Amino acid sequence: IWHTTGSGKTLTSFKTSQILMDLPEVYKVVFVVDRKDLDYQTMQEFNSFKDGSVDSTTNTNSLVNQFLGKFKDKKGVAKDSDLIITTIQKLNNAISGHYRKQLEPLKNERFVFIFDECHRSQFGETHGRITEFFAKSQLFGFTGTPIFAENASKNDLGKRTTKDLFGNCLHKYVITDAIRDQNVLKFGIEYYSVFKHKNKPQFDEMVEDINKEEVFNDPQYLEGVANYIIANHKRKTFNKQYSALFAVSSIDAAIAYYELFQQKKLAGEHNLRIATIFTYGANEDGKEAQDYLPEDDFNSSTERSRSMAAETELTYQSSHTRDKLEGFIADYNTMYGTSYTTKDSTLFEGYFKDISKRLKEREKQNFNDEKDRLDIVIVVNMMLTGFDAKKVNTLYVDKNLKQHGLIQAFSRTNRILGEQKSQGNILCFRNLKKATDDAITLFSNKDAIEVVVMPEYEDIAKKFDAAFKGLKEITPTYQSVNDLESEEDEAAFVQAFRKLMRTLNVLQSYTDFDWDDLPLNAQEFEDYKGKYLDIYEKVQKEAQKEKISILDDIDFELELIHRDRINRAYILKLLKDFKQEKEPSKLEAQKKAIIDLLGGDVTLRSKRELIEKFIEENLPNIHDADKIEDEFEQYWQDQKVQALHKLCEEENLDEKQFNALIESYIYNGQEPIRDDVFKCLDNRPSIFKAREIGERILDKMKEFVEIFVEGMTA
Numbered sequence: 001i002w003h004t005t006g007s008g009k010t011l012t013s014f015k016t017s018q019i020l021m022d023l024p025e026v027y028k029v030v031f032v033v034d035r036k037d038l039d040y041q042t043m044q045e046f047n048s049f050k051d052g053s054v055d056s057t058t059n060t061n062s063l064v065n066q067f068l069g070k071f072k073d074k075k076g077v078a079k080d081s082d083l084i085i086t087t088i089q090k091l092n093n094a095i096s097g098h099y100r101k102q103l104e105p106l107k108n109e110r111f112v113f114i115f116d117e118c119h120r121s122q123f124g125e126t127h128g129r130i131t132e133f134f135a136k137s138q139l140f141g142f143t144g145t146p147i148f149a150e151n152a153s154k155n156d157l158g159k160r161t162t163k164d165l166f167g168n169c170l171h172k173y174v175i176t177d178a179i180r181d182q183n184v185l186k187f188g189i190e191y192y193s194v195f196k197h198k199n200k201p202q203f204d205e206m207v208e209d210i211n212k213e214e215v216f217n218d219p220q221y222l223e224g225v226a227n228y229i230i231a232n233h234k235r236k237t238f239n240k241q242y243s244a245l246f247a248v249s250s251i252d253a254a255i256a257y258y259e260l261f262q263q264k265k266l267a268g269e270h271n272l273r274i275a276t277i278f279t280y281g282a283n284e285d286g287k288e289a290q291d292y293l294p295e296d297d298f299n300s301s302t303e304r305s306r307s308m309a310a311e312t313e314l315t316y317q318s319s320h321t322r323d324k325l326e327g328f329i330a331d332y333n334t335m336y337g338t339s340y341t342t343k344d345s346t347l348f349e350g351y352f353k354d355i356s357k358r359l360k361e362r363e364k365q366n367f368n369d370e371k372d373r374l375d376i377v378i379v380v381n382m383m384l385t386g387f388d389a390k391k392v393n394t395l396y397v398d399k400n401l402k403q404h405g406l407i408q409a410f411s412r413t414n415r416i417l418g419e420q421k422s423q424g425n426i427l428c429f430r431n432l433k434k435a436t437d438d439a440i441t442l443f444s445n446k447d448a449i450e451v452v453v454m455p456e457y458e459d460i461a462k463k464f465d466a467a468f469k470g471l472k473e474i475t476p477t478y479q480s481v482n483d484l485e486s487e488e489d490e491a492a493f494v495q496a497f498r499k500l501m502r503t504l505n506v507l508q509s510y511t512d513f514d515w516d517d518l519p520l521n522a523q524e525f526e527d528y529k530g531k532y533l534d535i536y537e538k539v540q541k542e543a544q545k546e547k548i549s550i551l552d553d554i555d556f557e558l559e560l561i562h563r564d565r566i567n568r569a570y571i572l573k574l575l576k577d578f579k580q581e582k583e584p585s586k587l588e589a590q591k592k593a594i595i596d597l598l599g600g601d602v603t604l605r606s607k608r609e610l611i612e613k614f615i616e617e618n619l620p621n622i623h624d625a626d627k628i629e630d631e632f633e634q635y636w637q638d639q640k641v642q643a644l645h646k647l648c649e650e651e652n653l654d655e656k657q658f659n660a661l662i663e664s665y666i667y668n669g670q671e672p673i674r675d676d677v678f679k680c681l682d683n684r685p686s687i688f689k690a691r692e693i694g695e696r697i698l699d700k701m702k703e704f705v706e707i708f709v710e711g712m713t714a
Helices: 009-021 036-049 060-068 088-094 097-106 125-133 162-166 175-180 201-208 219-236 251-266 301-315 320-336 345-363 403-410 433-442 457-474 478-483 487-507 522-544 568-580 584-600 608-621 625-651 655-668 674-678 687-708
Strands: 028-033 083-087 111-115 138-141 187-191 243-248 274-276 376-379 392-398 424-428
Touching: 009 028, 009 083, 009 111, 028 088, 060 083, 060 088, 060 097, 083 088, 088 097, 088 125, 138 162, 219 243, 219 251, 219 392, 219 424, 243 251, 243 345, 251 274, 251 320, 251 376, 274 320, 320 345, 392 403, 403 433, 457 487, 478 522, 487 522, 522 584, 568 584, 568 608, 568 625, 584 608, 608 625, 625 655, 625 687, 655 687, 674 687
Parallel strands: 028 083, 028 111, 111 138, 187 424, 243 376, 243 392, 274 376, 392 424
Antiparallel strands: none
């Protein structure tokens, strides 16, 4: 089954597994992955579809017991599962050596094997061993990037394709289908030549030749790449609201880049949070050193100890790589308060899982972006296949990619997530243009490139010009929005400005973006944006009064407006700059800029009136700019206390109890249940009024938190 990466293969395979489990003639369904990190991820995803539906085998002995129906969980309770998830490595162990004899009675049972990502690790002797042992089994393979003759690698068994191993393709759903159905995004691909931009033309030819490794090991080259990432990361990730992977050519390169970024961080050149993950092998000097989680195949504590001792002797004959990684993990532990290490396989696996979790869970509403955000993960091969995180939108590439490896790596960025994420950003530091075109053609067709890849910057700029022209026809200036006479006119403006915002959102992700290229400047855009938000607020107020409006059906797509991280510290800086301005002619312009900024940010509009009041009434009486922070803090606290008192007075709430409820809501992000709200009331409302009163108080509580807490913490 050929379903393009990101189109839902895991869910499809799970539903397939469930259906097959229920067939009486099927003994067991075995879902086979080829790496331990995918084993863990697949189990997590399956259990998210249906809690407790599968158990991941932790070692070969457990797998054999699952096959035999003798499996016990950690509490010693017998647990027989018709669906097993395992790695191909453990499955190979189970039909080899002393385990083989235990499984002999099952040779003729009707197993169904479903191979996830069947383009990997299915082309050696293991595949043949499985099919030979389980003689009456049926095999299904899912892949987003099949192996054809063109991308097959030659091994001891010759060049074999997915069709050779799994037969005819049952169903195709390629990347152009998924883009058409809006199940995945296009790729916005840009190329950057480091030496060309350093005015070193003698290097241009070398950079074009993707096999000149000495160029890519040059310290100036590494420095140029690092500087470019630092300069453009905010643009690529909407001011660090998304995360990025950085794919490099070798473990040595990962070490060099990580250390370079750390040096630059210590020098104050950036404040990005960067981690790296790779595994160390005995042949660490080789270019193909393993880069995935090693198997944890221990059957007893004694065997585990023996195996770890043997592994230590073999793997650490050169301790250079492990020592480096140990230091990098120590940096990570300092950054996040964790305690991972390479010296314990469980803790090292925990390190990988923690990195994965930070990227995967970033889309969740209760994710603490300031505390738990991870900006860039430097990888060699890990996480470039099979890893999905919707809040990853950028891939920096400094390695040679081709065919299925290229499509797989690029596809880490193109999961759908709202309007703001308009494409997966790929920034290449090597010339992968032909490799990209060839890969897209191989896995779709020769006409697919313009469907899969975003247009050039200049083409998007032309679309912006057209959108701006359409907006001007409705509202020649931003003041014209005030003169719109009907809701139909307002709806036309909203839709025209929304179209402009969408196009600008795409344009701003290009490294070539410059306001000077556009027919309006940044201030004019902010002025229009303020009017757009005025209409949105009007619609929200009308909705609370249950008035029907044609604007109710329009999605204002406010996430497109969240561009800069504007918080308490930023506001205080603006106020300090305003206070220190000596030229009277500039004061009014600066004040307008602050008010416009507050009006143009969705989260700050609710605070605008209070901050304006501080500027008008308090700021003139503060003569020392260094005292602004303390004065503002006191002002904000006073206003907060007054607002809470007023709210409690209006709704007859016990102020102490209600404040405790608010603090709990701020801390855990969980909306309180109505019964907890009613406990704060002097008298519990009647059953007829309870719903209305409960919802009104909850709305006021959320508004209170939005004004006084969100965006205003230190």
